[in-house]
Amino acid sequence: MTQHHTAPDETLLDVRDLKMHFPIRKGFFKRLTGYVKAVDGLNFSIKPGETLSLVGESGCGKTTTGRCIVRIYDPTDGSMLFRTSGNGSATSTVDLGALSRREFKPFRKEIQMVFQDPHSSLNPRMNVLQIVGEPLLVNGIAKGRELEDRVARLLQRVGLPPEFMRRYPHAFSGGQRQRIGIARALSVNPRLVVADEAVSALDVSVQAQILNLLQDLQQEFKLTYLFVAHNLSVVKYISDRVAVMYVGKIVELADSDELFAHPLHPYTEALLADVPKPDPRLRSKRIVLRGEIADPSNPPPGCYFHPRCLYAQENCKVDPPPLREVHPGHWAACHYAEELNLHGVALPGAG
Amino acid sequence: MNDDLLLEVKGLQTYFFLDEGTVKAVDGVSFKLRRGRTLAVVGESGCGKSVMARSILQLVAKPGKILGGEILFHRQLPAKPGSSYRSEVVDIAEMAPHSRAMRAFRGREASMIFQEPMASLSPVHTIGNQIMENFDLHFDVSKQEARNVTIEMLGKVGIPRAEQRFDAYPHQLSGGMRQRAMIAMALICQPSLLIADEPTTALDVTTQAQILELMLRLQQEMGMAIMIITHDLGVVAEIAEDVVVMYLGQVVEDAPVDDIFHAPKHPYTRGLLRSIPKLESHTRERLDAIPGSVPHPYNRPSACVFHPRCRERVEHKLGICKIEEPQFLPVNDQQNVRCWLYHDQPERDYRAPLREHVTPAGRRVAAEALAHMPHEGSV
Numbered sequence: 072m073t074q075h076h077t078a079p080d081e082t083l084l085d086v087r088d089l090k091m092h093f094p095i096r097k098g099f100f101k102r103l104t105g106y107v108k109a110v111d112g113l114n115f116s117i118k119p120g121e122t123l124s125l126v127g128e129s130g131c132g133k134t135t136t137g138r139c140i141v142r143i144y145d146p147t148d149g150s151m152l153f154r155t156s157g158n159g160s161a162t163s164t165v166d167l168g169a170l171s172r173r174e175f176k177p178f179r180k181e182i183q184m185v186f187q188d189p190h191s192s193l194n195p196r197m198n199v200l201q202i203v204g205e206p207l208l209v210n211g212i213a214k215g216r217e218l219e220d221r222v223a224r225l226l227q228r229v230g231l232p233p234e235f236m237r238r239y240p241h242a243f244s245g246g247q248r249q250r251i252g253i254a255r256a257l258s259v260n261p262r263l264v265v266a267d268e269a270v271s272a273l274d275v276s277v278q279a280q281i282l283n284l285l286q287d288l289q290q291e292f293k294l295t296y297l298f299v300a301h302n303l304s305v306v307k308y309i310s311d312r313v314a315v316m317y318v319g320k321i322v323e324l325a326d327s328d329e330l331f332a333h334p335l336h337p338y339t340e341a342l343l344a345d346v347p348k349p350d351p352r353l354r355s356k357r358i359v360l361r362g363e364i365a366d367p368s369n370p371p372p373g374c375y376f377h378p379r380c381l382y383a384q385e386n387c388k389v390d391p392p393p394l395r396e397v398h399p400g401h402w403a404a405c406h407y408a409e410e411l412n413l414h415g416v417a418l419p420g421a422g
Numbered sequence: 423m424n425d426d427l428l429l430e431v432k433g434l435q436t437y438f439f440l441d442e443g444t445v446k447a448v449d450g451v452s453f454k455l456r457r458g459r460t461l462a463v464v465g466e467s468g469c470g471k472s473v474m475a476r477s478i479l480q481l482v483a484k485p486g487k488i489l490g491g492e493i494l495f496h497r498q499l500p501a502k503p504g505s506s507y508r509s510e511v512v513d514i515a516e517m518a519p520h521s522r523a524m525r526a527f528r529g530r531e532a533s534m535i536f537q538e539p540m541a542s543l544s545p546v547h548t549i550g551n552q553i554m555e556n557f558d559l560h561f562d563v564s565k566q567e568a569r570n571v572t573i574e575m576l577g578k579v580g581i582p583r584a585e586q587r588f589d590a591y592p593h594q595l596s597g598g599m600r601q602r603a604m605i606a607m608a609l610i611c612q613p614s615l616l617i618a619d620e621p622t623t624a625l626d627v628t629t630q631a632q633i634l635e636l637m638l639r640l641q642q643e644m645g646m647a648i649m650i651i652t653h654d655l656g657v658v659a660e661i662a663e664d665v666v667v668m669y670l671g672q673v674v675e676d677a678p679v680d681d682i683f684h685a686p687k688h689p690y691t692r693g694l695l696r697s698i699p700k701l702e703s704h705t706r707e708r709l710d711a712i713p714g715s716v717p718h719p720y721n722r723p724s725a726c727v728f729h730p731r732c733r734e735r736v737e738h739k740l741g742i743c744k745i746e747e748p749q750f751l752p753v754n755d756q757q758n759v760r761c762w763l764y765h766d767q768p769e770r771d772y773r774a775p776l777r778e779h780v781t782p783a784g785r786r787v788a789a790e791a792l793a794h795m796p797h798e799g800s801v
Contacts, residue, residue: 128626129597244715245467274466274653279697279711286706301626304656304699308707327705345631347656349698351679354660359635360628363596416701 082116082154083263083295084140085164089113089149091135095368107368109135111319113149114394117263122289122296124306124327126342127316128364136316137265137299141184142167142175153178156262180210183256187268189248193240199226199251200236206259225254228291229284246277250284257288267299282308303346307331315339318365318375321394325401332415335403337380340413374405382411427496428614428647429455429478434491434515436470436477445719447473447486449671452750455664457496457614460641460648462662462679464655464694468716470671471651475617478649479528480519488515497531498614530560533608537620539600543592549600550576550588553607560611572610578643579606580636598629605636612644619651634661655698659683667691670716670727673750677757687759689734726762734763 091110094103110132117123125133139146151167155178167178183206186192193202203222207213213221223233229250240248249269256264266285270278286309288294300306306313307327314324315338323336334340341360348354362379365371371378377387387406394404405411436448447470455461463471476482478493493514500508517524533556536542544552554572557563563571569588576584579602592600601621608616618637622630638661641648652658658665658679665682667675667690675688686692693712714731717723723730729743742762750760 128628244718246715274716275655275694276466276697276712277715279699279709280713282699283708283711286708302699303627304701304703307701307703307705308699308709310705331701342627343701345627346701347627347630347634347654347660349655349659349695349700350683351659351662352684359631361632363598363629364626 081118082152083119084154084297085116085150085152086136086140087114087150087152089136089139089151089168090147091132091139091144092147105368108319108370109367110139110146111367113316113319113321115314115321115324117295117297119154119262119295120289120293121311122298122309124298124300124310124313125316126300126303126306126313128301130318130364130367131316132319132367133299133301133316134267137184137267137297140167140263140297141179141182141265142170142172143184153182153263156181180206180259181261182263182265183259183261185249185252185256185264185266185269188272189245189252190240190272192252193248195240198237198239199231202240202251203254203258206255210259212259221258222254225258226251228288229254229257230280244277245273246281249273249277249281253281253284253288257292257294260292261294263295263297265297265299268301269298270305271300271302278305285309303331303342315342318367318370320375320404321402322376322404323402324394325403329398329401330415332417333401334413334415335397335401335408335411336376336405337382337411337413338376340415341379341381343416344414382407426457427454428457428459429496429649430492430494431474431478432492432494434474434477434493435489436473436482436486437489438486440485443720446671446722447719448477450491451668451671451673452491453666453673453676455615455647455649458641458645458647459664460638460650460662461664461666462658463649463651463666463668464653464658465668466653466694466716468670468719469668471668472619474668475534475619475649475651478514478617479532479534480514480517480524481528481534482519491515495527495531495615526560529556529613530611531613532615532617533611533613534617534619535601535604535608535621537623539597539604539624540592542604543600545592548589548591549595549603550590553603553610556607557610572606575606575610576603578640579603579609580632581606597625598632601625601629601633602636605633605640609640609644609646612646614646615649616641616646617649617651620653621650622657623652623654630657637661655683655694667694670719670722672727672760673758674728674761675757675759681757685757687753687757687764688728688761689732689763690728693731693733726760738763 089110090112092106092108095105095107097104113136125136127133138144140151146168149168152164153167154164200222203225204218207218207221222236226233231247231250270281273281289296298309310327313327313330314321317338323339334343345360360379365375373388373390374392377383392404392406394402397403397408432452434448434451438445438447451474465471473482477488495512495514496509497512498509550572554568557568557571573584573588576587581587581599581602622633625633650661662679665677665679666673669690675691682691686695696710697712699709712731725745725747726743729735735743740762748760748762748765750758752758753764
């Protein structure tokens with residue numbers, strides 16, 4: 072697969088041909104019967120200070136990708152080149168995938184994660200001071216009085232009163248818990264934050280608050296986000312670039328405005344059309360995508376999307392389309408990306 | 423006149439009596455649902471929408487209890503020769519949850535589908551048997567006949583190879599297929615009311631679109647009324663004809679769907695609409711969030727329950743909101759709202775707010791705001 076060569080000083084993280092295959096074992100002897108190819112050859116890069124979103128249906132491998140980057144999973148193959156902070160100009164890149172657990176430890180500070188479910192991602196037996204302070208303590212950054220001060224400042228920054236420091240997670244609402252999770256992720260001054268469905272479990276009014284908070288924090292702390300989400304309208308608010316995934320592969324990657332306005336892959340078009348529009352006057356202008364996402368342990372031949380694709384031709388059933396740069400900066404994996412006239416979303420004021 | 427009325431809920435109160443105090447989950451909810459229509463109940467978590475729906479089927483578990491109010495179900499009786507429609511009205515709220523009458527009603531005349539299909543299907547029974555059970559209970563038919571009806575129903579909800587899938591277990595189906603099986607179970611007795619509690623929340627957008635389409639198609643075929651409980655205003659816009667907006671156990675606004683989206687009246691409804699991310703936005707636009715969060719049920723605000731989060735109260739300098747609870751009153755023929763902003767139109771028989779509580783400047787602002795409101799006074 073082709074990949075543009077960016078100078079290493081422009082990217083924070085460069086993911087090349089990332090693969091994560093989970094073995095399927097069956098029977099008494101746990102015989103290996105196949106692999107679930109959750110992530111199968113991903114290429115993308117993230118620039119410092121930008122937000123890249125991974126979107127797709129459940130089972131498309133977006134969460135697995137995020138988890139590979141923070142090394143919750145050890146990827147099967149591929150490299151994840153991360154630019155180390157280093158002192159002054161002495162920057163270099165390391166392959167996060169090739170490091171041993173011990174070697175990876177210093178990078179845990181730099182890459183943090185915010186989880187989806189604020190109810191299960193906080194330890195109910197720890198109070199807020201312990202939860203938010205733990206990364207600081209473990210990494211030997213602060214302790215005692217200083218630790219408390221830093222936690223207080225963090226809480227204030229994410230919009231929680233520092234007096235709540237001695238309370239336990241059960242005393243907080245969903246939105247407040249998500250703020251605690253964000254404070255914990257930010258406590259060690261990370262450079263890359265992987266947010267896995269960070270607002271999906273929240274109510275609309277609270278979701279808006281957390282999205283705004285994430286944007287504010289990004290500007291203030293110069294954060295880089297890898298935002299994993301299934302809700303395209305949420306993604307629109309936060310992303311600079313968006314990668315659409317389908318069965319372990321990226322099918323389209325472009326600047327956010329461009330991708331929403333001029334999708335080049337039929338799957339992206341269908342995803343956009345299926346988002347319910349909050350206006351009853353726009354009803355039923357949708358392409359209801361038939362069928363279900365393909366099984367990643369037994370994907371169809373050719374283009375993985377062809378059984379559901381409205382525009383599929385004969386050669387789509389045999390030829391897997393490569394991800395190619397159709398327009399500058401706009402990548403799509405479809406044989407007919409140039410010919411199809413797909414519908415995107417109109418921007419306000421654009422007619 | 424009321425021939426097409428199916429369900430009428432009046433002043434429903436469902437409270438939970440806990441050691442820590444009483445939670446007023448549903449506190450005086452009233453609305454009407456007509457035959458064959460789709461009503462959406464919208465609100466954030468903790469607004470009581472699910473408890474309200476469960477109350478209609480008497481599915482509220484202890485320590486919850488229906489304390490007051492009426493749930494009037496208009497049952498259509500088979501027409502007698504000579505006369506046309508006959509119907510009788512039963513009050514569900516008065517039935518005992520385990521009574522024979524209630525069990526005959528539940529599943530037969532009104533049924534419910536739930537958010538998480540995996541949690542609401544039994545993992546140790548085949549989906550065919552689970553669907554058939556409902557039919558078996560309510561109709562006196564042979565096993566073979568019930569099986570045939572079930573297979574037909576599975577086909578109707580779009581489950582391919584229905585005959586083989588009859589013997590499948592829930593874990594062998596995908597989320598979308600499980601939700602289809604749930605719908606088949608709910609509709610097999612051809613109820614006149616289907617209550618769908620967040621039926622698509624756990625599903626992907628593409629699957630969600632399929633399920634919503636299926637529900638609408640089945641509604642056209644079978645003519646049941648749908649009451650859909652959801653927090654997703656996109657789903658509401660897509661499927662509903664009438665909308666009820668709930669906040670902390672109360673209905674704050676009800677209106678036809680077009681008015682909810684194009685002429686919302688209650689500050690909470692407007693706040694919700696502003697805070698949803700829209701596809702047609704600019705990248706990195708800021709969202710207009712409602713400040714604060716839904717209060718804990720033990721610290722219910724006094725007077726108007728929305729006043730601590732209400733921006734329009736501050737903008738219009740209304741003092742009354744903290745002191746006295748607003749009534750749920752009509753603003754036009756089809757729209758009711760519970761808000762002090764609309765309570766003192768002189769030509770209507772509203773209870774005027776206590777004038778001494780409102781500053782003169784505030785009253786002027788409120789009156790001006792009212793005058794500029796679209797659709798106002800169009801009766």
